[in-house]
Amino acid sequence: QFAWGALVNGALALAALAARGVGRSGAIWGWVLGTALFGLAGWRGFLMLLVFFVLGTATTKCGYAKKAALGIAQDRGGRRGARNAFANVSAGLIFAFLAVSTGHPALMTVAMAAAFATATCDTVSSEIGQAYGRRHYLITTFRRVRPGTDGAVSLEGTLSGWVGAALVAAVARGVGLVDLPGAAAVLVGAIAGATFESYLDAATHGRLRLDNELVNFLNTLVGGLAGAALYAFLS
Numbered sequence: 001q002f003a004w005g006a007l008v009n010g011a012l013a014l015a016a017l018a019a020r021g022v023g024r025s026g027a028i029w030g031w032v033l034g035t036a037l038f039g040l041a042g043w044r045g046f047l048m049l050l051v052f053f054v055l056g057t058a059t060t061k062c063g064y065a066k067k068a069a070l071g072i073a074q075d076r077g078g079r080r081g082a083r084n085a086f087a088n089v090s091a092g093l094i095f096a097f098l099a100v101s102t103g104h105p106a107l108m109t110v111a112m113a114a115a116f117a118t119a120t121c122d123t124v125s126s127e128i129g130q131a132y133g134r135r136h137y138l139i140t141t142f143r144r145v146r147p148g149t150d151g152a153v154s155l156e157g158t159l160s161g162w163v164g165a166a167l168v169a170a171v172a173r174g175v176g177l178v179d180l181p182g183a184a185a186v187l188v189g190a191i192a193g194a195t196f197e198s199y200l201d202a203a204t205h206g207r208l209r210l211d212n213e214l215v216n217f218l219n220t221l222v223g224g225l226a227g228a229a230l231y232a233f234l235s
Contacts (some may be wrong), residue, residue, distance in 0.1 A: 129157020
């Protein structure tokens with residue numbers, strides 16, 4: 001599976017580089033991390049990462065000119081680098097490793113899918129909300145704020161993020177990666193992880209000076225753990 005993963009991810013890395021979805025470092029480390037995920041979780045596990053990447057890249061491009069004018073657009077024309085790859089893939093990769101190295105493969109597989117669903121929910125909600133959200137509110141106080149404010153949410157962005165997470169859960173269920181309770185746990189875990197990030201950003205409001213990539217890793221970790229906890233309860 002690692003050999004197939006290297007070939008598949010090599011082709012996808014070149015395609016993403018040509019499409020300006022990633023920078024050079026993002027392509028290289030995306031290939032490394034994607035190959036590892038494919039080797040550990042197979043094509044069905046890798047599909048979770050692929051769905052996240054496609055949706056995340058597409059929504060980053062949506063309304064990019066408006067986001068750039070507001071100073072809140074993704075750097076380098078929306079091309080993501082190695083730090084973005086590590087932030088959004090590491091938690092899922094950890095859970096994929098635990099799925100094959102512990103006695104709880106089903107539980108850890110749900111956690112892996114939930115981690116990628118969280119990354120999808122967070123990215124889609126942020127990008128769509130910043131581009132098309134009409135009103136933005138601080139999640140802790142519901143005070144109206146400017147787009148791009150730490151911890152700000154919008155109805156349009158929130159619903160879009162939930163749809164993105166639901167799509168990941170549906171794909172996971174459709175290819176047989178998780179069962180029906182697992183798909184529900186993936187969706188709920190994703191919403192919990194994305195909400196955690198918004199609360200963390202709003203509550204600290206920059207006081208902790210947490211790196212954005214570290215926060216992204218933490219929210220995918222929380223989403224994966226929340227999904228696993230719910231699945232354990234449902235099972």
